[in-house]
Amino acid sequence: MKIGVLGTGMVGNTIATALVTKQHEVRMGSRSAVNDKASQWVSENGENASQGTFADAAQFGEIIFNCTKGEHSIEALMLAGEKNLEGKILVDVSNPLDFSKGMPPTLFLVNDTSLGETIQAAFPGAKVVKTLNTLNCLLMLNPGKVANGDHNLFICGNDDEAKKTVKNLLVDFNWKPDNIIDLGDITNSRGTEQLLPIWIRLYGLLGTGDFNFKIAK
Amino acid sequence: MKIGVLGTGMVGNTIATALVTKQHEVRMGSRSAVNDKASQWVSENGENASQGTFADAAQFGEIIFNCTKGEHSIEALMLAGEKNLEGKILVDVSNPLDFSKGMPPTLFLVNDTSLGETIQAAFPGAKVVKTLNTLNCLLMLNPGKVANGDHNLFICGNDDEAKKTVKNLLVDFNWKPDNIIDLGDITNSRGTEQLLPIWIRLYGLLGTGDFNFKIAK
Numbered sequence: 001m002k003i004g005v006l007g008t009g010m011v012g013n014t015i016a017t018a019l020v021t022k023q024h025e026v027r028m029g030s031r032s033a034v035n036d037k038a039s040q041w042v043s044e045n046g047e048n049a050s051q052g053t054f055a056d057a058a059q060f061g062e063i064i065f066n067c068t069k070g071e072h073s074i075e076a077l078m079l080a081g082e083k084n085l086e087g088k089i090l091v092d093v094s095n096p097l098d099f100s101k102g103m104p105p106t107l108f109l110v111n112d113t114s115l116g117e118t119i120q121a122a123f124p125g126a127k128v129v130k131t132l133n134t135l136n137c138l139l140m141l142n143p144g145k146v147a148n149g150d151h152n153l154f155i156c157g158n159d160d161e162a163k164k165t166v167k168n169l170l171v172d173f174n175w176k177p178d179n180i181i182d183l184g185d186i187t188n189s190r191g192t193e194q195l196l197p198i199w200i201r202l203y204g205l206l207g208t209g210d211f212n213f214k215i216a217k
Numbered sequence: 218m219k220i221g222v223l224g225t226g227m228v229g230n231t232i233a234t235a236l237v238t239k240q241h242e243v244r245m246g247s248r249s250a251v252n253d254k255a256s257q258w259v260s261e262n263g264e265n266a267s268q269g270t271f272a273d274a275a276q277f278g279e280i281i282f283n284c285t286k287g288e289h290s291i292e293a294l295m296l297a298g299e300k301n302l303e304g305k306i307l308v309d310v311s312n313p314l315d316f317s318k319g320m321p322p323t324l325f326l327v328n329d330t331s332l333g334e335t336i337q338a339a340f341p342g343a344k345v346v347k348t349l350n351t352l353n354c355l356l357m358l359n360p361g362k363v364a365n366g367d368h369n370l371f372i373c374g375n376d377d378e379a380k381k382t383v384k385n386l387l388v389d390f391n392w393k394p395d396n397i398i399d400l401g402d403i404t405n406s407r408g409t410e411q412l413l414p415i416w417i418r419l420y421g422l423l424g425t426g427d428f429n430f431k432i433a434k
Contacts, residue, residue: 147434150433181419183415183418183422184422194412195412195415197328197407198400198411198412200408201400201408205398205401211433213431213432215430216363217363217427
């Protein structure tokens with residue numbers, strides 16, 4: 001599958017690399033057509049790896065991953081271009097973290113709104129699927145790294161077919177289908193994004209990102 | 218131990234009942250000295266169960282449990298009386314849930330504040346320990362009801378000795394010490410109270426409150 005990954009940071013790099021290992025063709029997008037971090041990533045990941053602007057990556061992908069920082073996501077998606085997102089699945093991995101007042105961060109969209117639904121409202125033609133935002137990027141496509149993969153991933157979005165496609169992609173990375181919890185429509189991003197305040201505190205306490213939420217029943 | 222339980226609803230009733238079964242002397246407090254629900258509870262729970270006003274219950278207890286609804290908590294604690302809380306452990310089980318705009322509720326204190334720290338600020342002489350607010354009341358003092366008790370409870374507060382006392386009380390109800398995660402000071406209530414938005418969505422999805430968060434490592 002052709003996939004666009006927006007963002008060249010650790011999250012974008014980790015996801016893009018994992019996708020290439022599964023033979024997907026991945027174009028990493030950034031503000032400029034040639035980016036140092038993207039160039040490094042391309043050089044390390046063979047012929048299925050390419051780079052371009054946000055718009056190039058969005059146009060290239062059948063599925064687009066938003067791996068930009070939450071504070072820049074709307075701007076990056078504007079640069080990606082509404083027409084390049086039209087009708088496509090937009091996997092939103094970002095969180096509305098506000099570090100401007102120091103650690104731990106607060107959320108700049110919270111409570112009666114969320115970043116996931118704000119993105120959906122700004123790009124009504126995209127099929128936004130919010131997932132992967134509640135765990136460290138090293139676990140996102142490698143759930144077996146902790147507890148034998150016996151923990152949960154949340155997913156939400158307005159388009160059932162889009163969620164199904166993303167679930168299949170996740171299962172290909174060893175997420176057990178029963179461990180992927182579909183919360184419903186995109187407003188449920190409010191629930192998953194508000195996991196960040198305790199996630200960050202646990203990260204500080206445990207001194208590692210190698211943990212995830214599991215719903216014990 | 219003498220314990221005051223503020224609130225006669227399902228949370229207060231369940232906690233008060235569990236405490237009586239462990240031979241604690243429990244006084245349930247409400248707005249009035251005699252309350253129908255408290256009277257019923259007293260009649261069912263033997264000589265260690267009594268009732269009174271919020272102030273009676275707070276004066277009686279060495280430890281006070283705030284089991285009132287979040288929206289009424291500050292008022293109930295004002296009625297309990299600052300002097301009756303002075304120097305005592307105040308276990309805050311409440312959440313700042315706002316149902317006024319329908320389901321699912323939002324939080325009326327959130328992000329850069331929380332109900333736990335608001336209560337601590339309003340009653341600086343009390344030793345507020347926030348815990349038990351992230352799971353169904355039927356599991357609070359009966360963790361073995363799901364997953365053999367193999368899930369987590371969060372605790373936070375400014376007074377280490379107070380947290381230790383509360384932890385010991387919880388261990389007496391079969392919480393495994395390693396499963397009680399001390400997040401630090403009372404501002405960490407922001408983390409645990411923001412678990413409610415996803416907890417409520419999971420409650421709707423699963424159709425039961427018989428679940429809890431576990432941190433898979």
